[in-house]
Amino acid sequence: MAAVRTSSEVAFNRVAIVAVLVVTIIFLAPIYWIASTAFKPRNLATTIPPTVVFQPEISPFVKLFTKRSQLRTPPTPEEYAAAPWWERVVFDGGEKIVRDGKGEVQWSGYPNRFMNSLIIAITSTVLAVGMGTFTAYGFSRFKVKGEADLLFFILSTRMLPPVVVAIPMFLMYRAVGLNDSHIGLIILYTAFNLSFSVWLMKGFMDEIPKEYEEAALVDGYTRMEAFFKIVLPEAATGIAATAVFCFITAWNEYAFALIMTNRRAQTAPPFIPSQVGSGLPDWTVIAAGTFLFLLPVAIFTFLLRNHLLRGMSFGAIRK
């Protein structure tokens, strides 16, 4: 039987759709802004009113990855003709790409920072989710003395703003030589994410019937084998959801990365804004850096979206 909707219900639905559209636009506008600026010519980046229709350019990305200097004199026609296409777009902007004595292109600091971000975020996510999964399994399946207190203690590590401990952490890290090191940030981000990972994974573990493992134990497997062959595949949804959250936290972290690192292990978040201060800010380059920085999280989340949605409705969040 078809439900009959009153005119007020129809009107409410339309208002709701408009409201959702408005909210979506508000959320997507900054992302569009960053993405469009990343492809704009430099002179259109800061026009008032903003330029919406323009010929997209790749030059901000070329500039993002290379070291450049201002051209004192324009390149000769031979130099211009001999230059590859990506160097020409830099010439067009009144800059040139810096090369070393052997003529090799000098890279900017961005690729290294980007790699640092990837290494640190992926490693800390793997560690936090891995340790969180084991810990959650322990809490979920075995009688642990003082379980409630321990779980509260684990959660309590997130009860103060992390930046409060930044100065003591910096001093301790300096004392043990962990500042400006990959391993230093990996430990830090793993520690941040672990409590969250344990809590989230415990919810997912509790949802997996323990009869599955018991069946595997009786079928001739050890508990460890049962964990890897039965529990882990069943917990895939939870692991994926937890990994996305941990990865986003580690990937976007700014304050500690700014304080604890300066060059060798610096990640992209503190590096991108630092470019504003060097000479005249080229917003298109900063937007290109930010746009590329958004991609891994977007791709990671997109790939795991089905798990994430299921995780949202079946996992710890449901409780």
Add this chain to the structure above:
Amino acid sequence: MTQIELRGVQKFFGAVQVIKDLNLKIADNEFIVLLGQSGCGKTTTLRAVAGLETIDEGDILIDGKPVQHLKAADRDIAMVFQSFSLYPHMSVYENIAFPLRATRKSKSEIDSEVRSVARTLQISDLLGKKPSALSGGDMQRVAIGRALVRRPKAMLMDEPIGALDAKLREEMRAEIKRLHIKQGSTTIYVTHDQIEAMSLADRIVIMHEGVLQQVGTPDEVYSRPANLFVAQFVGSPVMNVADAAVTEKASSASVTVGDAAAGFEFPNALLSKLNGHAGGQLALGIRPEGVLIRRDAADGFLPVETQIVEPLGSFDIVDLKVGSKMLRARTKSGFVSGPGEKVFARIDPTQAHFFDKASGKSLEVRL
């Protein structure tokens, strides 16, 4: 050849003792059913045999060797769970092959054994499916297949058909029996359903509050219940149990139920067999089929009034008012037209059971 023995097994959950000094011997190829209400310790006993639960005292022996310290994986036992416990991320084939993979058999051996079990259980066409695509009955067949494929020393079944609907339960019951006869492995089966227990078991083990009440063939536990609990737990409709007083009459004994004015006639031998229990603290147990009724008066029959008639198809259950007590009788379908009818009833002495009211134990009176 697999014999299982439980010797003085005790199990505590905190301060609560869930298994109390359990002693039981299970012979090779025997189908044993642990029967009892929920919380009676039957599942804990099964899990202890499987190695999923530790015991606090006593020994569990398989073929004479203590196994209570062995892990579940090392006991060579298979188990079927009530919830089926099929691994959802694996296909039916992989589920059945899973126990064999633990034994490190070759791929071709595993394949032929999986297919042979699938043929036995008539699930060959389901091998490629995921458990979520199966019906309840097929899920249970796969679960049984997974248990059978390894040819374990013993099969443990924890209410394996409890989650199925009534019709399917009946079908699966017959299938389990057929499989047991064909495969002939020592089996321990847990259920709270006495019909399941009666139809499947070689011997039934009845448990109550962690204590073993009686072990016997289905006929033994039905016809000669060891105590009031067994008497009332086994059999449907439930056995009538009432306080009774026995008095001597000229050439017979009279058994008065509750506060009834007149007593039912019993042979004189009852008095000697009761051995002094006649004075009180006596409970009479009689199954509905042991309460005989007729329409006209006869020797030894007391006049009674029908109260409620429950037509159950092939027979009726009629409640008869005897004093302030109700006795349930089993009659031919339609024998009594309805409530308020005057009929005549007697108790068949050969089917009567007498229990000590204080201890609940049967006085083993057979007339």
